Amino acid sequence: MNSGGQPIKVSPSRPSARPYGRLAVLGAGAWGTALAIVLARNGREVALWARREALAQQINETRENHDYLPGIAIPDRLTASADLETVLSGVEALLIVTPSSSLREMCAAIAPHVPAGIPIALGCKGVERTTGLLLSEVVAEELKGHQVGAVSGPTFARETALEHPTAATVAFPFSYKDRLEPEKSPAARLAVSLSGGGFRPYVSDDIVGVEVGGAVKNVIAIACGMMSGAGFAENTRAALITRGIDEMKRLAQALGGRRETVTGLSGAGDLTLTCSSTTSRNMSLGYQLGQGIARDDCFDGKPVVVEGEVNAVSVCDLAHRIRVPMPICETVNAVLHHGADLQESFSALWARPLESEPQTLDLSLEHPSPDLPLPFGAD
Ligand SMILES: NC(=O)C1=CN([C@@H]2O[C@H](COP(=O)(O)OP(=O)(O)OC[C@H]3O[C@@H](n4cnc5c(N)ncnc54)[C@H](O)[C@@H]3O)[C@@H](O)[C@H]2O)C=CC1
Ligand SMILES: O=C(CO)COP(=O)(O)O
Numbered sequence: 570m571n572s573g574g575q576p577i578k579v580s581p582s583r584p585s586a587r588p589y590g591r592l593a594v595l596g597a598g599a600w601g602t603a604l605a606i607v608l609a610r611n612g613r614e615v616a617l618w619a620r621r622e623a624l625a626q627q628i629n630e631t632r633e634n635h636d637y638l639p640g641i642a643i644p645d646r647l648t649a650s651a652d653l654e655t656v657l658s659g660v661e662a663l664l665i666v667t668p669s670s671s672l673r674e675m676c677a678a679i680a681p682h683v684p685a686g687i688p689i690a691l692g693c694k695g696v697e698r699t700t701g702l703l704l705s706e707v708v709a710e711e712l713k714g715h716q717v718g719a720v721s722g723p724t725f726a727r728e729t730a731l732e733h734p735t736a737a738t739v740a741f742p743f744s745y746k747d748r749l750e751p752e753k754s755p756a757a758r759l760a761v762s763l764s765g766g767g768f769r770p771y772v773s774d775d776i777v778g779v780e781v782g783g784a785v786k787n788v789i790a791i792a793c794g795m796m797s798g799a800g801f802a803e804n805t806r807a808a809l810i811t812r813g814i815d816e817m818k819r820l821a822q823a824l825g826g827r828r829e830t831v832t833g834l835s836g837a838g839d840l841t842l843t844c845s846s847t848t849s850r851n852m853s854l855g856y857q858l859g860q861g862i863a864r865d866d867c868f869d870g871k872p873v874v875v876e877g878e879v880n881a882v883s884v885c886d887l888a889h890r891i892r893v894p895m896p897i898c899e900t901v902n903a904v905l906h907h908g909a910d911l912q913e914s915f916s917a918l919w920a921r922p923l924e925s926e927p928q929t930l931d932l933s934l935e936h937p938s939p940d941l942p943l944p945f946g947a948d
Contacts, residue, residue: 586757589661590614595675597624597649598874599637599726600692601666604763606730609644611765616656617649620667625649641730657682662690662759664720665708668874669695672704676711683712688741688755691719694783695880701887703780703824716741716755718776720763721783722834723842725849732767738835739763740773740780747774771834778830781821782839787851787877788884788898789813790843794855795904795911809897810844815926816895820884823893851877858904858911881905896921 590613594605597619605617619625628634628649632642650656657663657679667675672693683689689712691704702710705717722737729735739760741747747754751772760770773779789809796805817836818828830836847853850868854875857867881902888895900918903909922935 586752586754586761588613588762589758591616591660592662592664592762593618593656593660594664594666594692595653595656595679596620596666596692597628597634597637598666600724601664602628602634602638602643603724603726603730604664604666604692604720605647606638606641606643607763607766607768609647611762611768613646613762615647616658616660617647618653618656619649619651622651625651638727638730641727653679654682657684660684660687662688662755662762664690664692666692669693669704669876670698670879672707673697673711676708680712683715686714688716688718688759690739690741690755690759691717691780692721693876694721694780694787695876696780696784696883696887698879698883701883701890703777703784705776705780716744718742718756718759719779719783719835720759720770721779721839723838725842729768734767734769736769736771736834736838737763738773738779738833739770740776740778740835742776743774773830773833773835775827775830777824777826778821778828779826779833779835781824781826782817782831782833782836784876784880785813785817785820785884785895785898786836786840786843787875788881788901789816789840789877790849790851791855791858791875791877791881791905792897792901793844794847794849794852794857795859795901796855796915797852798856798859799911799915800859806844810840813840813844813897815928816893816897819893820888820895823891850875854878855901864905877901878905 592608592613593616594601595618597617605615609615689708695704697707708717718741720737720739724735724737739756741756751757756772760772763770793806793809814837817831821831822828843849843851847856850873854867884898885902896918900914904911904914
């Protein structure tokens, strides 16, 4: 199954893209470890940064990340460390896979140690809370002189690490030079570095479209979870997924991304995965809230990274600022952060004036029967 990391052709008529020899991955949580495992299995030397020294030691000694990916063997080519200077020494590319809320402080911490000019790819998904910036823009502000991209798609960490066939998008903005020699672009080189062992990357030059998909899908997954948890059926979930894609398209386009990117792996693909099961932490949070469980009691009171919870705020702030209507995200934000009643909020979402699909008609019709028969409150 593992192709052994042999270079693949970007296109039959072009020379092969050369994989990176040594890479660093920051964040030894589930996704950072899974990406590091994929790279190491494919023959790359990988330095994995763990925030806690004890976790780095455990990974090196037991060849397993018991905390985040128990039972999955860590290849010999992967070495963990809690020292940023050690991890970043001599690397040709860097992946940052810590939660989005810590990205700016992470960038400041690594600034003195990042080799000049290496490409930086983000594995985290979100929009910065305080600024409304995409995460690639946060990195570009903090670390000058690097091409900044993302690896994003429908990729549950455990399934990826177990080598279940998985596809994702590797996106970097293409410079003029990258267009002339795409096989030398960071997107192609990182895609080739990750390719193998069931992991199949696709290359994109639309970083904005890819990042918007990754940020918004988590908020929509919370909405799907809320509705499922409250007792609604599959029709409702399918409607939220589809209308959620529309919200992503509008935001991506308004920010300079492409609508068609949203129909790809990082948009519709990830949304489908995340809205399909409570394996997703975002869907799971929504589901528990929909069942009436108090926020503090969700996940049995344990702290869990739920990006959509923070990103409901940042996505809505950004959407307000640039006047993009995102009613599903607004509903989630109102319930999560403004004390709005879940049942009333979703009822109001369904009772909005009728619109056209796609939004090519200038149409807004009053809903004739806004009081939807909902299963809320049913025994
Ligand atoms: N788990 C998954 O299946 C996938 C996760 N992602 C994204 O990857 C990012 C990381 O998620 P996971 O690895 O799943 O989370 P996780 O909960 O498994 O691990 C989070 C990691 O970040 C570290 N961390 C927490 N706060 C930090 C801080 N302030 N500074 C530095 N490091 C800190 C933790 O020590 C831990 O190593 C998120 O943005 C998530 O949306 C993307 C694709 C798949
Ligand atoms: O982004 C993910 C899969 O692509 C992981 O989703 P959750 O963070 O909701 O678990």
